[in-house]
Amino acid sequence: MFVAVYRYRLKPGTEEQFAKDWAEVTQRGIEEGKSLGSTLGRAQDGSWVAIARWPAKQQRDDWCSSIPVDGARARMRAAIETWIDDLEVEIVNDLSVPG
Numbered sequence: 001m002f003v004a005v006y007r008y009r010l011k012p013g014t015e016e017q018f019a020k021d022w023a024e025v026t027q028r029g030i031e032e033g034k035s036l037g038s039t040l041g042r043a044q045d046g047s048w049v050a051i052a053r054w055p056a057k058q059q060r061d062d063w064c065s066s067i068p069v070d071g072a073r074a075r076m077r078a079a080i081e082t083w084i085d086d087l088e089v090e091i092v093n094d095l096s097v098p099g
Helices: 015-031 057-066 071-079
Strands: 002-010 038-042 048-054 080-090
Touching (some): 015 038, 015 048, 015 071, 048 057
Antiparallel strands (some): 002 048
């Protein structure tokens, strides 16, 4: 399994729409059978954090390069003031509990 952790600082006033667009893009990935889902949260420093799970890095890369940057995805990008370095993790052992 592959996990990507994305961190952003959003432009003021874009947070609510960003969260809706994130859900739409994530749901699209799930419905197309590519993504294992994602979690969106807000860190103590005010940055937004998305933790996306994929069967493999190549699946994430292929899917992300295959979908157009329009609609929800374009609005998400426009809302980002600062994109903080991504963290990519190949999972060695997963003992997480659904729920």
